[in-house]
Amino acid sequence: MTETAKQEVTLALRNVVKTYVMGAEEVHALSGVTLDIAKNEYVAIMGPSGSGKSTLMNIIGCLDVPTGGNYFLAGERVDEKSESELAEIRNRMIGFVFQTFNLIPRANILHNVELPLIYGGVPKAARRVLAKRAIEQVGLQDRMLHKPNELSGGQRQRVAIARALVFKPSIILADEPTGNLDSRTGEEIMRMLDDLHANGQTIILVTHENYIAAHASRSIRLRDGLIESDIAAAAQPIDPGQAVRTMEMKSTGTI
Amino acid sequence: MRTTLDVHESFKIAISAISANKARGALTSLGIIIGIVAVITTMTAFNGMQSAFRQGAGAMGADVIYVSRMPWITMNDWFTFRNRPNLNLAEAEKLKNAFEGRAIVNPTIDTRRDLKYRSEILEGVTIIGTTEKLPIVTNRMPEYGRFLMPFDMQYKKKVAIIGYDVAEGLFGSADPLNKVINIGRQKFTVAGAMERQGGNTFGGPNLDRQVFIPVSTFVKVFGGRRFTDVDIAVKAPSLAGMEDLEYEVIGEMRKIRKLKPKEDDNFSINKLDSLMGAFNSVVGVVLAIGLLVTSIALFVGGIGVMNIMFVSVTERTREIGIRKAIGARRRSILMQFLFESAVICLIGGVVGIAIATALTFVINATLMPASISAGILVAALIISITVGVVAGFVPAYKGSSLDPIEALRYE
Numbered sequence: 001m002t003e004t005a006k007q008e009v010t011l012a013l014r015n016v017v018k019t020y021v022m023g024a025e026e027v028h029a030l031s032g033v034t035l036d037i038a039k040n041e042y043v044a045i046m047g048p049s050g051s052g053k054s055t056l057m058n059i060i061g062c063l064d065v066p067t068g069g070n071y072f073l074a075g076e077r078v079d080e081k082s083e084s085e086l087a088e089i090r091n092r093m094i095g096f097v098f099q100t101f102n103l104i105p106r107a108n109i110l111h112n113v114e115l116p117l118i119y120g121g122v123p124k125a126a127r128r129v130l131a132k133r134a135i136e137q138v139g140l141q142d143r144m145l146h147k148p149n150e151l152s153g154g155q156r157q158r159v160a161i162a163r164a165l166v167f168k169p170s171i172i173l174a175d176e177p178t179g180n181l182d183s184r185t186g187e188e189i190m191r192m193l194d195d196l197h198a199n200g201q202t203i204i205l206v207t208h209e210n211y212i213a214a215h216a217s218r219s220i221r222l223r224d225g226l227i228e229s230d231i232a233a234a235a236q237p238i239d240p241g242q243a244v245r246t247m248e249m250k251s252t253g254t255i
Numbered sequence: 256m257r258t259t260l261d262v263h264e265s266f267k268i269a270i271s272a273i274s275a276n277k278a279r280g281a282l283t284s285l286g287i288i289i290g291i292v293a294v295i296t297t298m299t300a301f302n303g304m305q306s307a308f309r310q311g312a313g314a315m316g317a318d319v320i321y322v323s324r325m326p327w328i329t330m331n332d333w334f335t336f337r338n339r340p341n342l343n344l345a346e347a348e349k350l351k352n353a354f355e356g357r358a359i360v361n362p363t364i365d366t367r368r369d370l371k372y373r374s375e376i377l378e379g380v381t382i383i384g385t386t387e388k389l390p391i392v393t394n395r396m397p398e399y400g401r402f403l404m405p406f407d408m409q410y411k412k413k414v415a416i417i418g419y420d421v422a423e424g425l426f427g428s429a430d431p432l433n434k435v436i437n438i439g440r441q442k443f444t445v446a447g448a449m450e451r452q453g454g455n456t457f458g459g460p461n462l463d464r465q466v467f468i469p470v471s472t473f474v475k476v477f478g479g480r481r482f483t484d485v486d487i488a489v490k491a492p493s494l495a496g497m498e499d500l501e502y503e504v505i506g507e508m509r510k511i512r513k514l515k516p517k518e519d520d521n522f523s524i525n526k527l528d529s530l531m532g533a534f535n536s537v538v539g540v541v542l543a544i545g546l547l548v549t550s551i552a553l554f555v556g557g558i559g560v561m562n563i564m565f566v567s568v569t570e571r572t573r574e575i576g577i578r579k580a581i582g583a584r585r586r587s588i589l590m591q592f593l594f595e596s597a598v599i600c601l602i603g604g605v606v607g608i609a610i611a612t613a614l615t616f617v618i619n620a621t622l623m624p625a626s627i628s629a630g631i632l633v634a635a636l637i638i639s640i641t642v643g644v645v646a647g648f649v650p651a652y653k654g655s656s657l658d659p660i661e662a663l664r665y666e
Contacts, residue, residue, distance in 0.1 A: 063580060063659050084584050091582020102577045102663065106271055118264050119582040163581065 010074060010170055010202055011037040011060065017068035018055050018225075029055040031225035032069065037171075037204065042197045044205040044213035047222035054175075056222065057206045061094050061173045062086045074170055091120050095164025099176035101156040103148040103163075109135065110144045113163045120167060134162040138192065154185035161192060165201075172196065175206045190215050262590070269594035272567065273602075283563045284603030286556025287639055291607025292614065293552045295627065295635050297545035299615050303625035304538050308531075317527050318494050319392055320501055322350070322487040322508060326523040328533045339521045342485040344474065346511050350487055353507045358500060359490040361388040362470060366477055370466070371437040372425040380421060381465045382438060384473025392488045395462075400432045400447030407446075407469040413476070416447040420463035441476050443468065501526075553638070556603070557646035564596045564650035575654055576662025588655035596647025597640050604639025608632060 018030040030052045037043055047053040058064035059071060062078060065086075071078045073093065081089070096102075103112050114131040122130070135141055138158040148156055157177060164172050174193065178186030194215055197203050207213050221229040273280045321327075325336045347362035354360050363385040370377040387403045390396050397416055407414050415438065422431045431445045452462035468476075491500045501524060508522055568575070575588055612627055619625045 058660055061580075084586075087579065087582050087584040090580060096580050098663070102573070102580070104574060104577060106275060115578070116581045119578075119584070119587060 009036050009072075010039045010041075012072040013060075013069065014072070015069040016056075016059060016066045016071060016079075018052070018059060018064070019067045028225050030059070030066070033222075033225075033227055034069075035220065035227065035230065037202065039170075040197070040200050040202055041218060042194075042203050042205075042216040043218045043220060044207060044216035045220050045222065046206075046208060046210075046213050047228075048208065050224075051222040052225040053206055053208075053222050055225075057173060057175055057204075060171070060204060061096060062089045087119075091116055092167050093170040095167070095169040095172045097157070097160050097164050097172060097174040097177045099179035101148070101153070101160050101180070103156060103159055105148055108145045108147050109140060109151075109159050112148070112159055113166050116163060116167045130166055131162075134166040135159075137165065138162045152185075153181050154188060157181060157185075157189050158192065161189070161196075165196070171202045171204055173204050173206070176208075177205070178209075178212060186212075265587070265590040265594040266598075268591045269598045272571075272595050273598060279563060280599055280602070283559055284599050284606065286559040287553070287600045287603030287642060288556075288607040288610065290549060290553035290556040290642070291604050291635050291639055292611045293549035294546070294638060295608065295611035295631055296614055296618075297542065297549050298631050298634070299611070299625045299627055300545070300618070301538065301542045302628070302631075303618065303622075304541075305535075308534050308538075316392060316394065316488075316490065318491045318497060319527070320489045320491065320497070320504055321525040322489065322504060323523050323525055324484055327525045327530055336523075340512075342487060342522060344470065344485055346508075347485055347487050349511045350489070350504070350507055353511075354489065354503075358492060359388050359391055359488075361386055361392050361488045361490070362485045363389070363488065364470060364473055364485045366473075368439040368477075370421065370425060372434065375425045377421060377424045377464075381461075382473070382477070383465055383467050384470040384477070385467055386470055389467065392490045395449060395452065397447035398450035399430075400445070402447055403467060403469055408471050411472045411475050412469060413441065413443045413472055414446040414468065415443040416449060416467040417445055418449050418463045418465040419451040420461065421466055422448045438466065438468070439477070497526075553642055557600075557642045560596050560600060560643065560646040561650060563599075564592060564647045565653075567595060568592060568650050568654035571654075572657065572662050572665040575657050576659045576665065579657075579659035580663065585655040588657075589651050592651035592654050593644055593647050596651070597643035600639045600643030600646070601636070604636055607639070608635055611635075 013033050013035050016030055016033045017028075019026055019028050021027070033052075033056060045053050045056060055064065059066055062073075062081075066079050069079070073089065078086070078089065090096075104115065107115075110128075110131055113134055114127050117127040117130055132141070132144070135144055138161055140155060140158055140162065143151060143155065148159070151159070157180075161172075172193070177193070178189055181189060190212065193203055193205075203216070205213065205216050213219050218230070218232045220227060221231075322342065324339050324341055325333075329336065344362060344364075347360065351360040351362075363383055365381055365383045367379050368382050370380050385403070386408055387405055390402050396402070398419075400416070402416055403414070406412070415436065417425070417431060417436075425431065425436060426434070431448050434445050435442050436445060437443075449463070449465075449467075489500065489504055491497050505520065505524060509520065512521060514521065578588060615625050615627050
């Protein structure tokens with residue numbers, strides 16, 4: 001178990017259960033998950049298909065509500081909140097980064113990054129400033145008026161990260177952020193996330209790739225809706241070269 | 256703050272969505288355009304009919320009571336009035352004496368004759384025998400020359416004042432004054448020509464195709480007592496005294512005709528009011544039918560909009576998921592799509608207004624007086640927006656209720 005006594009707990013799950021009905025059957029996606037995640041932790045959630053990691057991510061991200069158990073975010077009970085309140089939490093406290101980028105296709109980059117601020121009721125002038133700052137943070141200030149289809153995959157993911165950051169969320173939730181990227185671009189994105197973590201951001205990664213999870217300092221493994229293991233890695237620098245070599249060895253069948 | 260931002264953003268999204276697929280938007284609004292054109296045209300036609308009627312009937316005057324043999328409006332009870340005796344000039348004279356100094360009494364009597372001047376012939380022109388008081392009762396003045404004078408009546412002179420269309424038909428652009436025309440087999444001298452009246456629609460008399468001659472001459476020349484059927488106009492000194500005047504006129508007529516207290520009137524009192532009432536009820540029915548038909552058109556247009564909005568929502572399922580994930584509430588999604596359908600319908604409404612305005616000008620120039628008032632324009636705009644909101648509501652609501660997780664998975 002991680003030692004969280006001295007650190008502020010950002011997120012706490014207590015015996016969270018998620019069951020849903022598919023046709024005539026009841027599917028138990030999560031059967032009682034309990035965990036704490038503190039501020040500025042870098043956590044990877046791993047597990048095979050059907051382990052419940054997507055469900056867990058959706059619940060942490062307030063896109064879904066647990067069927068049983070409690071979910072505390074920044075000290076507040078989230079599992080009892082209304083749809084409208086959850087929308088507000090997603091708006092301000094959570095920054096999503098998706099595998100498929102999920103940008104609004106007909107709007108330009110600036111508008112895409114501004115969107116959470118728009119829904120959050122931020123006036124125009126302040127919006128512009130915050131959005132531009134986030135875009136500069138990911139190095140895309142020259143492409144602000146471009147549309148997503150004019151950018152490469154890596155650039156799109158950077159936009160998604162800028163959008164996730166713009167409202168200074170409590171957590172960044174990244175779901176297979178490099179899944180649609182080549183290994184080099186994937187590394188860039190992971191480096192960016194690492195930097196964000198180094199600057200104080202709490203990051204939760206959902207992945208099934210070990211070498212991506214290796215960037216995080218804590219690894220929670222799920223199986224059949226329950227936590228199988230929860231291991232804090234010793235703080236050590238990640239050698240990007242090692243990850244690439246591992247990939248090459250995998251693809252040539254050496255491993 | 257939050258709501259106004261949503262409104263602005265929703266509007267921009269709507270515009271961007273519509274311009275992304277202009278052809279589809281245009282086709283969708285076509286139904287609305289047709290509906291709006293129909294609605295506006297119905298309303299302007301109704302207005303037009305009313306003002307055309309008023310123009311034509313206006314000559315009768317709102318402050319005039321007409322004593323006639325028959326009521327102006329008869330339906331299946333026409334035959335019950337057949338046995339009534341005609342009004343004649345002697346009775347008119349008595350009535351005039353009874354109201355001397357208090358109200359103006361003017362008899363008219365009419366027939367149809369063919370007119371001839373040199374080689375020009377006008378068939379079936381209405382010849383009206385009347386006195387010099389007619390212009391006072393009807394507010395219609397001659398444009399050239401003069402109207403009848405008392406001495407015309409006194410000496411049974413064969414002078415005629417001709418209507419605008421008659422002047423044009425017989426003389427073209429030449430001066431009609433002092434020319435001699437044939438009315439039937441009689442020769443009359445033209446002493447004046449009336450200004451143009453217009454408003455000759457809906458079975459009303461063509462006021463420009465009339466000729467006025469002295470009533471005494473009329474009786475002498477066109478026939479005697481047998482065919483006389485005089486209408487007597489009594490003009491009230493003021494609108495306020497109309498009701499009292501009506502009672503007095505009825506009383507006097509009964510005296511003149513020596514009717515016993517138990518006997519019904521054997522004459523009719525006609526006023527512009529009753530005519531308007533009957534007209535309004537007929538036109539009212541026409542208006543109701545017109546509006547019903549146009550409502551159906553709008554309904555069909557609205558269904559088209561609803562259909563397209565369903566498509567629009569489905570197309571943007573993923574986008575709805577994204578927006579919800581980054582914090583959009585249901586209300587924002589709802590508003591986004593409601594704006595889209597409202598804007599499509601508003602555009603349809605504006606185009607419809609433009610087309611209907613052009614159509615109205617055409618109708619005004621050819622059929623009847625018609626004009627679009629500001630009220631009709633505002634009503635049309637409100638109707639289009641309402642159709643947009645109502646038609647778009649169900650699809651917008653469905654879109655706003657999408658589960659973000661499902662929506663994000665949608666391909």
